[in-house]
Amino acid sequence: MTRLPNTDIWFKESIIDHRYIGSYSFAVDLPNLEGYLSNYCPHLNPKLKESRTQRRAVIQMQRIDPFNEKTYLASDDTSGLRNENFLALKDAPPFIDPKQYPNVHQPQLQEFVLDSKILNNSRKIQIYQSKAKKNQSYITAIFFDGQQYNELLNVPKALDILVEQGQLPAIQAIFVSPPNDQERPKELTPNIKFSAFFSAELMPWIQKNAPAKVDSKKTVLLGSSLGGLSSAYLALDNPNQISHVVPLSGSFWWQNAPTDLPNGMSKIIRDKTSQPKQHWFITANSYESSRNNNELSILETSPIVAADLKNKGHDVHYKSYIGGHSYAVWQVALQDALKHFFAQK
CATH class of the missing domain: 3.40.50.1820 (Alpha/Beta hydrolase fold, catalytic domain)
Incomplete structure (x- = not known):
């Protein structure tokens, strides 16, 4: 996400095709490994390289969206599998759910x-x-x-x-x-x-x-x-x-x-x-x-x-x-x- 200057508000906006189907989660309070996150919105700077270790830190810190009840697994699931929120727009392909x-x-x-x-x-x-x-x-x-x-x-x-x-x-x-x-x-x-x-x-x-x-x-x-x-x-x-x-x-x-x-x-x-x-x-x-x-x-x-x-x-x-x-x-x-x-x- 990108931070609004001089605020503690972060946002992400995307224009998505109405056939989109996918999943997402939030990574909160990521550890700052190798200084990558010390930069302002580093993902917007093509000169900065994010290490694989930093990317995989997302998995350890992820949280599901509490305002989207569609998830792979129940919120109290203990299987250890990676739970995420599910999103299918109006013209997403049909399938047996x-x-x-x-x-x-x-x-x-x-x-x-x-x-x-x-x-x-x-x-x-x-x-x-x-x-x-x-x-x-x-x-x-x-x-x-x-x-x-x-x-x-x-x-x-x-x-x-x-x-x-x-x-x-x-x-x-x-x-x-x-x-x-x-x-x-x-x-x-x-x-x-x-x-x-x-x-x-x-x-x-x-x-x-x-x-x-x-x-x-x-x-x-x-x-x-x-x-x-x-x-x-x-x-x-x-x-x-x-x-x-x-x-x-x-x-x-x-x-x-x-x-x-x-x-x-x-x-x-x-x-x-x-x-x-x-x-x-x-x-x-x-x-x-x-x-x-x-x-x-x-x-x-x-x-x-x-x-x-x-x-x-x-x-x-x-x-x-x-x-x-x-x-x-x-x-x-x-x-x-x-x-x-x-x-x-």
């Missing part, structure tokens, strides 16, 4: 712990299964950052409603969580070790423990941000196990080396030899431009990645939403993606 269906039963999930010998760690996995008609095969949807999608957005209930309304066929969802916040960026940045875990441990575990048979022609890998980057990388590494891929706001600014141009994922795609055709639904949002004002932003790189995949013969649908880097948009996009792939005709 579980909160609007209070009389629909909350589905029960199975919960497991998967121990990895390759990564030498453990992670929580939760599994949802919808009802199915007789002899109907299941879609299998695998979510990275699974706890967020399960508990923050209540995706299981949304899927239940979509199946009950006939908008989707039977589906089982596998919610895969990282061991902790520190391991997440290490695992979800493209690397050989996590790919080995995915192919040699996670997928065989899913095939063994999923309640319905896993159909390799109806298996979707979904993730957002770094999870979107990793979904793209792992899908290309495992084309015979993953048929559909949904990178939501994928971190395609990533480069393994400065020479990886125009971005790291494009280099990986362009270096690939012929492989089975996959179906992709790629998204980036209008406010996902670079903080450094360069071309390596989610908004800049996502259509390049989509074009590279098309050039390799994949079926690719690219969509940009009016919003930011937020689960508010991703809950819409994931439903759009699944309906785009599998909607009942």
Whole structure:
């Protein structure tokens, strides 16, 4: 926010497209790390550089807006997940919001712990299964950052409603969580070790423990941000196990080396030899431009990645939403993606 001169009043004003959907919170009394906040409204000064540590301090100090009752979680929630206020303007895209269906039963999930010998760690996995008609095969949807999608957005209930309304066929969802916040960026940045875990441990575990048979022609890998980057990388590494891929706001600014141009994922795609055709639904949002004002932003790189995949013969649908880097948009996009792939005709 910006301070009115000679007052203790701070404000922020934005002109927003009426299709906007997103989330927000307030950061109050931020710690002044490395002197950045000693400057008057430092975010207005392009010469000042905000460190990652200073930016992440926002997460520790955030508060929800007491005048907006629309939040992801209850105000007294103790899950430790990042609660925010929700905002959808009048022409925001439609989606199934579980909160609007209070009389629909909350589905029960199975919960497991998967121990990895390759990564030498453990992670929580939760599994949802919808009802199915007789002899109907299941879609299998695998979510990275699974706890967020399960508990923050209540995706299981949304899927239940979509199946009950006939908008989707039977589906089982596998919610895969990282061991902790520190391991997440290490695992979800493209690397050989996590790919080995995915192919040699996670997928065989899913095939063994999923309640319905896993159909390799109806298996979707979904993730957002770094999870979107990793979904793209792992899908290309495992084309015979993953048929559909949904990178939501994928971190395609990533480069393994400065020479990886125009971005790291494009280099990986362009270096690939012929492989089975996959179906992709790629998204980036209008406010996902670079903080450094360069071309390596989610908004800049996502259509390049989509074009590279098309050039390799994949079926690719690219969509940009009016919003930011937020689960508010991703809950819409994931439903759009699944309906785009599998909607009942």
